[in-house]
Amino acid sequence: MPATIRDVAKLASVGVGTVSRVLNDSLSVSDETRQRVLAAMDELDYSPNPIARQLSTGRTLTIGVLLPHLTMPSYVERLSGVQQALLETEYDLVLFSVENPTQRDAFFDNISQTSRVDGILVVSLPPTDRQAARLASSSAPAVLVDAYHPDLCCVITDDIKGGSLVTKYLLDLGHHKIAYLSDFLETPFHPSMRYRYQGYRDTLEKAGFDFIPEYFVEGHNDRSTARQLARQLLTLPDPPSAIFAGCDIQAIGVLDTAREMGIRVPQDLSVIGYDGIRDAEYLNLTTIEQHLFESGVQGVRLLFDLLEKNIEAPCQKYLPIDLVVRGTTAPPIHVI
Amino acid sequence: MPATIRDVAKLASVGVGTVSRVLNDSLSVSDETRQRVLAAMDELDYSPNPIARQLSTGRTLTIGVLLPHLTMPSYVERLSGVQQALLETEYDLVLFSVENPTQRDAFFDNISQTSRVDGILVVSLPPTDRQAARLASSSAPAVLVDAYHPDLCCVITDDIKGGSLVTKYLLDLGHHKIAYLSDFLETPFHPSMRYRYQGYRDTLEKAGFDFIPEYFVEGHNDRSTARQLARQLLTLPDPPSAIFAGCDIQAIGVLDTAREMGIRVPQDLSVIGYDGIRDAEYLNLTTIEQHLFESGVQGVRLLFDLLEKNIEAPCQKYLPIDLVVRGTTAPPIHVI
């Protein structure tokens, strides 16, 4: 049985209030009393019960993080940023990872209601209007990272611009047979994919090139699916000279296929990804760096601003995106 | 201000005890009363305050997970298993990720003392005797995953056997110029590296081959360091025909270097890793599968057995290891 504040008070011959004051660094404790209390704590190997403190103060000193399966590096990278930012604070991190829409909805309903956490960070999971309303009305403020809702605070990037940036870069290199390999456009998980696609198409057409339906393929955003989709593109009668992959994982799948097929990158094929996961650097992959880690950090920062009432929902924090040119892109061999 | 149990009681014209009984599915509540209470809860959009419940019951319904930086896929994979196993329970997961020994020690001291969690899962962080003693004496039971201490419960594998397995396999293929590329042997983080090394050396020598000091290199277990170490090995006057990497990440670094240097794998060089991370599968890497995900699941299971007093510390649960032969290993070209 661990010692309680009362045990300490008794041993130090003071009231529990005084012990509490020592615990909370209150100034109104005489030095002599403080020493006596500290000695008693030490002797009893006392440490305060955080649960009792939580009930008393109404603060839990924990932040809940809701995010999709931990299997994708980009989520982990964002979580890493959250974790890092929280490390400097006195807050703990409760992890809620959801694997499917059912779980997601269940958590959205629960998490916002229970007073288990002081704040909620939702990563890469766009809420429905109903869920957003619940979040907004919850006593624990929420911040979306890599997700958007008009009523909430979000940390986001401009995906249309991102898609456009990639496409413009490839066009500038001299490519015009540019394929887009995407996650499913109509998934509730990643509307950003749709925006990147939009940026791609708009830019392409504005530059005077027709959109070729065969150059657009979509599928689950895992490496092996991407491999297959890439093969589909590269075995076309008139294959693309550049492939824009919706995320780095998919780009890596493209690289796999290129290697398998003996297609040289970047000589025969330019490949560009999106995200800026660590592997992209090792693989020398040209990509859009969207500062995943930093998004987690900023999410925490925004959440704290909300907690301290420095700001109010809704609000948007836009993170920059940067084209990082590495070794998987080059001008096409047959320049027009 | 959220509704409390008292509000519900008042609205339903019952005592708080009855509401509590409904909340806890007690049988001794008449159906009619139960309905009335449920209706009141519904009307008030009531949900019980978990903190108050925790204080009252002494159970927090959360498990603390302590693990090193989230940046390595193997830790994430283990965490994933923990998370998955916890999903089926009513327990939440509080994440403590530590980046350096100082943080680690601080957490070891704190986590075991505070009554914030009902149980503790320590992943890949071997405690000192002092820390182990603290964990053992804590009211919250602890389980080590991928770490060992004689006084605690652990989920582990036989790393000596693993190192031996790899070496035997390579020897059987006909290799004898087998290099070992390792994490630092003397790091407090991964004593398992030392055991794998031991298995490697013993097996090699038992087979009648001298250990060649030049064939052993060590460094931080990240991909780029591994690349450099691999280059060091492969530019030796008499380079090895096979490289055994202490973990998959390092093996991937070796593959990088081989590609850069135009060394064909597996024709000119066999490469074998250790861990069984997802990327190993995609990269067609021969490796030791040590069931990372499953280790997390088993850790949770053991922890629950401990919580339910089905077992007592210390105890060890050994997980199997399996050689997974893929495409990066083959007999050496010049068979002896």
Place this chain on the structure above:
DNA sequence: CTGAAAGCGCTAACAA
């Protein structure tokens, strides 16, 4: 500067 006492929202023992 300090002690006493009233909660925080819930559970569980005890009566009824």
Place this chain on the structure above:
DNA sequence: TTGTTAGCGCTTTCAG
């Protein structure tokens, strides 16, 4: 089957 009440361990008035 139910209501009442005494805590759980802490913070925070309010007197002194």
